[in-house]
Amino acid sequence: MRSSYKIIRFIVVTLLIVLVGLPISLYLAMSLPPVQNQLRSFGQKELSSLLGVDVAIDNLYITPFSRVELSGVTVSDMYGDTALAVDKLGAGVSMRRLLFNQRLVINYVELIGPDIKIYRPSPDQPLNIDPIIQALKPKNNNNPSSQYDLQANMVVIRRGSVKFDQDSIADSIPSGIFNSKHIRVSDLKADIGLPRVKNNDFIINLKRLSLKEASGLSLTDLHARLVVSDTLLSVSDLNISMPSSLLSIGDINMELKSLKTFGQELKSMKHHLVILPESHIYPPDLSPLLPALTHIPSTIHLFSDIEGTLDSISVHAINLSLDNGFPYINRAGQLDSLSSKTGRNITLSKID
Secondary structure, three states: OHHHHHHHHHHHHHHHHHHHHHHHHHHHHHHOHHHHHHHHHHHHHHHHHHHOOOEEEEEEEEEOOOEEEEEEEEEEOOOOOEEEEEEEEEEEEOHHHHHHHOOEEEEEEEEEOOEEEEEOOOOOOOOOOHHHHHHHOOOOOOOOOOOOEEEEEEEEEEEEEEEEEOOOOOOOOOOOOOOOOEEEEEEEEEEEEEEEEEOOEEEEEEEEEEEEEOOOOEEOEEEEEEEEOOOEEEEEEEEEEEOOEEEEEOOEEEEOOOHHHHHHHHHHOOEEEEEOOOOEEOHHHHOOOOHHHHHOOOOEEEEEEEEEOOOOEEEEEEEEEOOOOOEEEEEEEEEEOOOOOOOOEEEEEEOO
16 A cells, blocks of 8 residues: 555656646746757748748747747848848747647737838849748649638737838939839838638738828828628728828628639629718828829818729719818719720719
8 A cells, every 4th residue: 555655656746747847947948048049040040941031030039938029130132132120029829729729829919110121123123022922922722721720819010111112213203292113101000900810711900000101191090800701801990090081981891702703703793882971081181192182271071872893883972071061062873884995974963
């Protein structure tokens, strides 16, 4: 009996040492600078191999077993310049959900100071990030897609910037005018929730997106909820805000035969677009796109209810009015043969 007790005690003590001691040992090992430096080097090598360009990481810090933080991340382009630089990249994972539910749940992703540069040196040369694009493309469309199912509770982006140059030829467009060939985005901020990310099944909660462009365009807030499945595309709570403008869009729901044929279905699909009554536009907000709008310093209130296909549209109502409430446009009607090259039929009548 005494021998049996000793055996049981030995087994219990051994299990406790394994269950408690092993995680503690792993924690201590992964917290050591030499180990983290080895992981940093391994990460650089693997990412460089995956993307086909050089990737450098200044520092890597791991808090076992749920948090990793990178600082000083740079991704080079095919011309030897820097395509992406990130001051800080952090992420936290729910180990409980991973172990007990076999589902990857990312508690948060923090992206601080991302600086993106995309350019084409000359019209006959590829984009600087072309190797990255090619590396991330599916290698064989005949192979079945890998199954994945993850969730990211919050993705936070702060102090982001994007620089895009179509080619090296300087344009004659003056400053203060938006130039699609030379785009400069700064102060990019975003808060994004991804409750579900699966094969052809996504839920994206864009809680906030704001940015500034060098021309003077300023997006103070964009938020929406997007649901995508193989048979449905749904957009709700879509609001676009500029310094003195608000465009509020009614819910959009599109039933699909398949997500793969969305482009073909779009041509014949019936759409319903409603711009809600609280929407208003202050033309100078858009003056970098059309300078003449600077001379219309009066808020325009608008409402519209439009339904139809890309070829034929029924205008149930379109109303534009100025600050004083005086009707500026108040119409309904029909637009037909919009895709015709020979002639279009547009009929708009006044609404009493």
